[in-house]
Amino acid sequence: MITIDKSLCIGKGSERYCYRHPGDQDICIKVAYKAARNNKQNIKEYQYYRKRLKRVSSWAHIPRCHGWVATDLGSGLAFDFISDMHGQPCKSLHEALASGALSLEQLAGPLEDLRSYLLKNRIIVCDLRSKNILCRTEGHQVRLYLVDGLGNGDFLKIADHVPALAKAKIERHWRRLMVEVEKL
Numbered sequence: 386m387i388t389i390d391k392s393l394c395i396g397k398g399s400e401r402y403c404y405r406h407p408g409d410q411d412i413c414i415k416v417a418y419k420a421a422r423n424n425k426q427n428i429k430e431y432q433y434y435r436k437r438l439k440r441v442s443s444w445a446h447i448p449r450c451h452g453w454v455a456t457d458l459g460s461g462l463a464f465d466f467i468s469d470m471h472g473q474p475c476k477s478l479h480e481a482l483a484s485g486a487l488s489l490e491q492l493a494g495p496l497e498d499l500r501s502y503l504l505k506n507r508i509i510v511c512d513l514r515s516k517n518i519l520c521r522t523e524g525h526q527v528r529l530y531l532v533d534g535l536g537n538g539d540f541l542k543i544a545d546h547v548p549a550l551a552k553a554k555i556e557r558h559w560r561r562l563m564v565e566v567e568k569l
């Protein structure tokens with residue numbers, strides 16, 4: 386059982402806290418606010434990684450999932466910790482645009498890279514928002530990582546099996562993301 390010190394918290398999303406792993410600087414652990422009762426987001430994401438993402442050929446824009454870890458805050462899901470070149474947390478796309486640290490023009494190329502990666506690997510998204518995308522600065526380049534909102538939210542997950550439907554779904558969510566980021 387891993388004991389999580391609250392000072393290891395790197396982010397708070399809509400359902401989960403994200404902590405650095407106390408013994409492994411490359412790993413983060415996501416724990417639901419009320420882990421004991423409600424671990425829905427972790428369970429859904431774990432299923433999507435296990436069933437659908439095992440065929441993904443590159444992890445250039447999403448973290449790997451390393452499975453369940455028992456913590457004193459409940460059952461957590463471990464992922465690659467997406468950090469900058471100094472090991473520090475990255476800004477989200479939302480923060481980067483809202484603070485003016487990066488402009489939409491500077492992000493046009495990185496956004497296109499992420500879009501084509503999702504399409505190529507048929508990674509279905511259900512919550513494609515600027516807060517779920519991290520900006521990793523690599524020298525003069527920026528690489529975007531989608532760290533949350535992966536998976537098909539439909540009751541009948543037909544798009545998981547029909548590439549044309551997967552593509553249409555990804556494109557639809559992408560258009561919504563563009564509307565969101567243009568307002569930031």
Ligand SMILES: Nc1ncnc2c1ncn2[C@@H]1O[C@H](COP(=O)(O)OP(=O)(O)O)[C@@H](O)[C@H]1O
Binds near residue numbers: 399426516
């Ligand atoms: N793999 C990761 N590497 C680094 N930081 C992350 C990672 N996953 C999440 N975070 C940070 O933690 C925050 C909350 O995580 P998120 O998965 O979005 O939780 P929720 O599902 O509750 O919205 C993110 O906005 C991001 O800042």
Ligand SMILES: [Mg+2]
Binds near residue numbers: 398399517534
């Ligand atoms: Mg989130």
